[in-house]
Amino acid sequence: MSGVVLPRTSTAYQEEPSAQAVAAPQGYWRAALPRYGVSVLLEKRAVAVNIGLSAALMAACVLYLSLGSVTLSPNAVVASLLGQGDRMTAFMVQQLRLPRLIAACFTGAAFALAGVLMQTLARNRLATPGIIGIDNGATAFAVASIVGLGVGIAPPAMALAGATTAAVLTFGLAAGSGTQGYRFIVAGIGVGAVFGAVTQLMLARVAIDTANAAYPWTVGSLNARPASAVQLLGIGLALGLVAALALARSLTLLRFKDAIASGLGTAVKARRLQVLLLSVVLTALAVAVAGPVGLVALIGPEIARSLSSARHVPILAATLAGALVMVLADLAGRTLFAPIEIPVGIVTAVVGGPWLLWILMRPQRSRP
Template identity: 85%
Template sequence: MKIMANNPSLGGVATPLNEAAQEDGVPPPNGYWLVAWPLGGYSVLLEKRAVVVNAGLLIALLVACLLYLSLGSVPLAPSAVIAAVIGKGDMMTAFMVQELRLPRLVAACFTGAAFALAGVLMQTLARNRLATPGIIGIDNGATAFAVASIVGMGVSIAPPAMALAGATTAAVLTFGLAAGSGTQGYRFIVAGIGVGAVFGAITQLLLARVAIDTANAAYPWTVGSLNARPGGAVQLLGIGLALGLIAALALARSLTLLRFKDATASGLGVSVKARRLQVLMLSVILTAFAVAVAGPVGMVALIGPEIARSLSSARHVPIVASLLSGALVMLLADLAGRTLFAPIEIPVGIVTAVVGGPWLLWILMRPQRSHS
């Protein structure tokens, strides 16, 4: 008897598979592909819809990347952009693509993916589509600490470290104020909104008590912008995002079961308290690293997972689809902010807020899908 390898976030299903059954050619369930390794007798069931959705989002993201690199104050032909990316073409085009637009594109993709991944983890943990890091105050906590380091409050720690400290503080306060109700219910959401409001006020107080030049330097943190990226923060975010994705995929089966009642999840072998702590820590770390790069672009954590859920089946938590959707949303929002009113540039956080407000109302009016 061999056990089938699986990954619920990619549509995998864990099912005992007898070697004799493999030899007899037992067909996979409807809606799944059976991928078998010739050695070892292991197989994987991949959900067709999950594979198609992830592939479609990846293609859409690649097309958006090409569009992002082509459009700007100096439009470039897609063929010239591709040549510049691979190190060919004329020197001026290569400079514009590799030195000016490509680093910002990478920052947009990384931050959008991190925000959306943190969002889907927090929503699953709280069993509430509104429980994103931005709405429950984690974004504002990270922003307040990052701004404190910029305006010179006697702290010399780098912004990513300060953002992580702020996000952790906000998460601890939110869970402390919601003690007794856990992460479920609207008490948790209301506590998070209150904590976020306090940290937002602290940020404004810090900016009001410093010189105008210092306040202008810290301003991008307060609205969300990819125009002022701290050195090394993008690389740190990339490493954190890669490790976070691996950790999220490892927790995929537990995340799927955490959507049900605690007794049900425990009965199916999930250590509920330990998994909740792990998911919370992962969401806080991803949010802090993303805020350190772009500031509090909170609506991406709401829009990205909602797009992924609307495209995916309800059987699994769409981890990869949420990551790709978040990157796509952030990329398109920053592109719109750069080009719609050129030469005036609109911060990406303002663009996502304009889009995210109606989206939030739509989520509130739209019935939640069942997990059954």
């Protein structure tokens, strides 16, 4: 009889479909642990993209360690990494090229992760930390600690202070418009221009030797980076990636209007503050190592979005793509005009400038 609710018996409970019998949605894999009552949906396209980018990054890393003033075979590189082979090859790989490769991977990943977070926060593909002035703010403060303007604080701490200052100024000049719209972008460009001018003024007023020591911080370079700053960046990147993945659902909802995100259970203001702080910290740590290589924050997320579906924010894919871009850019800077070395910031600017114009001119298209 309809309208009669029968009591739930143990037999009826056993006949219900188990957790293992629930089919995954189209385009997903379902990984279940029935013993613990946990199941995870994995998007097939995202898994394929992440595996592909990881493989490309590994291949680029081997190529990076192989090429230079002395060319090594991939087999010799792998043997040196495993503690085998002759001492000279091991010295070149482990002491000369590997530390710089690690710095390239960490900085590229941090810039791209900060970029995808800021773009999602602002709902604007141009809102990277470099374009809205955070890179230049961090650079100005780091250069101030190097040229010795009465400041004894280490460059990483000063870079964090500068990035925070630039972010606060940009939000203040946006005058209540939040992170949406072009007013936020224009305010950030203005703040970045001011900090860039301050950096040039500081370099013009110090001795030539001091200015030469600080110059790589103004264009972006991975040559002879301090190991302590790279280690700090590695720790910050690991924690930042975990935090970003924990915020993945909120980031997906923040792409919609605030009312929709709030209606779906997201604390919009708290999440915006968390995402902003995470982006600022990642940018500051990356600038403290490599200087302002901001266009990686634009190119990395764009590569990830072009490969991924539009269902989610491609956090891991953007991180891997940023590391890949930085490794290839620094490799090109080291080898194309050897023995003359081109700073990685100049290489990314040459590639990223046309990319930025293409983004501005290309019509926005939806992807499945």
